[in-house]
Amino acid sequence: MRNVSTIYQREIKSYFYSPIAYVVISVFLIASGFFFAGNLQFWQEASLKGSLDSIQFFLLLLTPVITMKLFADETKSGTIETLMTSPVTDFDVVFGKFLAALSLYVVMILPTWIFVIFLTIFGNPDFGPIFSSYIGLVLMGSLFVSVGLLISSFTRNQVVAAVIGIVSLIILWVIGFLSSYGDGWFYETLRYAGTFDHWESFTKGIVDTRDVIYYLSFTALLLFITVRNVESRKWR
């Protein structure tokens, strides 16, 4: 666990040494602020209704930018060699990087609480759905980050990692919609695999263990595959 924290600290520092963190956070906050204002005007209601969907969409586009460098950069610069020949396990490295990216993600969404403050000043929002939505956002973040991390471990090119990451997340988002085209186990599976359905119940104020388990187990699976993929240099 000490190694996880060492790796975590380095990754966090590295985010703030490079402009990536600042750029991503600024873009996200500007975009979500703009859409918050728009939604508020449209719905005339003291809730995050609508704003959350746009926030989710921007996260889908920006999270892969956070995760793109995690492994791609190490592979490209060769630091993977010094890192992996130190007495650390592959899991330490993967998990440390995962936590660092997830932390940046949380830092990115925290300032959106200012929207909630506005709502309480000028209205009387229902806090239930707001809290549950943020729980949902963090759970969704862990899934998004682990998708990005896995993809970063496949390539040495950061741009490729980001683009494929965004495409994957969009696919993960839309396969849920396909389920409305039919019935049966196939469409049922699609509906379960897509993130949208699980996310929706959080916005309604429902924290369902099935959804929590969906996000956590999916994240665990992806992290497991990442560890295997990092290990795979050993049997290739």
Added chain:
Amino acid sequence: MINVKNLTKRYVNINAVDNITFNVEENETVGLLGPNGAGKTTTMRILTCFMPATAGTATVAGFDVFTDSLNVRQQIGYLPENVPLYLDMRVNEYLMFRAKLKNIPRRERRKKIDYCLDLTGIRDVQNQITGTLSKGYKQRVGLADTLIHDPKILILDEPTIGLDPNQIMQIRQVIRGLGEKHTVLLSTHILPEVEMICDRIMIIDKGKIVAMDTPANLMKQLKSSSNVILEIKGDGGKIKSSLSGIDSVRSVTWKEKEDANEFYVEGSGEDDIREDIFNCIVKDNYILREMKRQPITLEEVFHQITTKETEEVSDNA
């Protein structure tokens, strides 16, 4: 300290390392020599647990590189080729990160870092960002990192590549100093370097060990090609024909030099041809100004050994 037995690493269509066996004793400095693509880096990567072998076994400090990899990694300091560093960190910060990763207790970290900063001469740049350092300084930061946890075994992949002559001298001195208390395996293709710092040399080519001995012995083995350089006054053409007349001489080449001629005489056998040449010159009354045996350099040893291998291979084909 390092025991390698029948080690093979196979890539899709070639054997990068082909059934090699060798040992490195404690506190010995062994130079791994070979042309590009000979399998030096692959061998080192296997020993440092970066990649496993296809077949064979390797133990480092008594631990198997495959089954006991974490223990092995705790015992070695590895400097990869091209010295990868995190270019956004300061030197101090980088070494602190590496010290933590290498499980150095909190209290000792600062002391060890200071020690390594002095040893590699980078105290002046300790607060600089590694990305802004010159190649030589980066190399030293890398070296400081390999030494930080005081490993028993150092594995250095081309530690002096890309440095200026002064830096090369300094790094060599550091390595030679370390060689007294550490087991060192280093790769290079600069021959005077191994000659100077290594107790033993291992030449590998196409994944196979083609020679392994002390530098002195390796050169002795090849003394056989007895070539002599002469400086003689007189008519070059005539002298050449009389020198060529000697039985033990295989070939003679010459060129004019100010007021004399320089001859390069290649002997045909293993015997010393200097006496024959002397007799010939005395007989024909030439003025001999200089006669010296051409010293065999490791370059030649290397060239002979690696090209001999190629000839054999092409004969088989």
